[in-house]
Each structure stands twice: as structure tokens, then as C-alpha cells.
Amino acid sequence: MKLDILAIAAHPDDIELACSGTILHHINMGKKVGILDLTQGELGTRGSSVLRLQEAKKAAKIMGISVRENLGFDDGFFENTKSNQLEIIKKIRLYQPEIILCNAIQDRHPDHARASTLVSESCFYSGLIKLETILDNKMQASWRPKAVYHYVQDRYSKPDFVVDITSYMDKKMESILAFESQFYNPNSKEPESPISSKEFLEFTKSRAAEFGRQIGVKYAEGFTVERLIGVNNLFDLY
Secondary structure: OOOOEEEEEOOOOHHHHHHHHHHHHHHHOOOOEEEEEEEOOOOOOOOOHHHHHHHHHHHHHHHOOOEEEEEEEOOOOOOOOHHHHHHHHHHHHHHOOOEEEEOOOOOOOHHHHHHHHHHHHHHHHOOOOOOOOEEOOEEOOOOOOOEEEEEOOOOOOOOOEEEEOHHHHHHHHHHHHOOOOOOOOOOOOOOOOOOOOHHHHHHHHHHHHHHHHOOOOOOEEEEEEOOOOOOOOHHHOO
């Protein structure tokens, strides 16, 4: 299955929090989008890895994702190694996405910045024809995405561009709340965490409102880029 966009995240729920509105928008445009989670989030304060995978599946269904996979890297301890890069490269070459969305370049959680570098370098090496990978006993062709965009996460980063998600904000919040073990639930007996409060959900909407205000819409999601962006038509810009 060839994908238009492959969104890659250190943890299940990173995508939902940071760029699910953008994904919903592009799926509505007829684009095929997949998600690749690097870990199962097994070190998370609340829930379990088994439950997290179930929640990720539910969120994918809400968004209409074409495929969602989990590489099972060690939460908190995965590194930017050759072996991990090769696992990501195999998925990039399998799905041949035009665009990669991945973690913020810097953030509160160390996994996010580490995943950002790991994925970015994997995208480059995936385009090298002399780097051979085999999947399901078949030699893979090289493939390099046209662009890598980093979504903004917990800590503020000035975005290089934002995407209007006003029409998809409610569905975005629904996808986030699919992770019932992680976010606000007044009936939960789990320990409190930095993301389990009602205020955190309000912060998520406020961030989207902040980005939206800057382009004259209600809600938006922000991204940073690795290289200059070219446009064909000035009228495509807000």
C-alpha cells in the first residue's frame, strides 16, 4: 500500500495530540495516511502497553487511518542506532510516503527529540540506492520522502507553517480521548500525570486556537521544516 503521508511518533498518542487535525484534513482530501509508532509507551504513568495498543487502534479508526504499526522499540531507551534506522527505513520503503510527519525537534520528553533525529536521518538514508534492505524475502527499492515536517508538541516552538484544522477540531479531541487511560477521566483510580488533568485538554485546544488566530481561523496545528518550502501559487497562502 502506497501512502501519501506517513506520521511517525515516539509514543502512541503523540500523533493524536500534535497533528491529528492535519491528518483528518488530508484524509478528507482523499489522501492515504498511515501511522508508525516507535514504542508502546510502556513507561507511561497510567495504563499499560496492552491497553495503549488497544487505544491506538481505536484512535486510528476514528481518524480513518489506512494502516497503523508499532515497531516495539524500548520506551525511554531507544537510540539512534543503525538497527533502529533500518527498521524505520524498511517501513518508509514499504509505504513510499511523499511526506513524513514526525516528533518535535526539541520537547519536554527526551524521547521526542531523539525520535525526531532518528526519523529524519532514516528518511535520508532510505534514499541511498547502495543501502540494501530486505522485507518479506524481497529486496526493497530505495525511497526518500519529498519532505519531513516536525509537529509542535508540549513545549512551544515557533512554527514555520500552520494548517487550518477548524473543521476537524472536535474529531481531533475524540481521537485524543480514545486514549482513555492517559487523559482526563474523573473516575480513574490511576496516579496523576502531567497530561491527565482537565487543564491539559484545555491547553491542547488553546494551543490550536493560538496557532489558528495567527492566520485568521479558529484552530490550527503548527509544524517546523528542515528546508525552505516552495509554493506554486501565492493565493494558496493565507
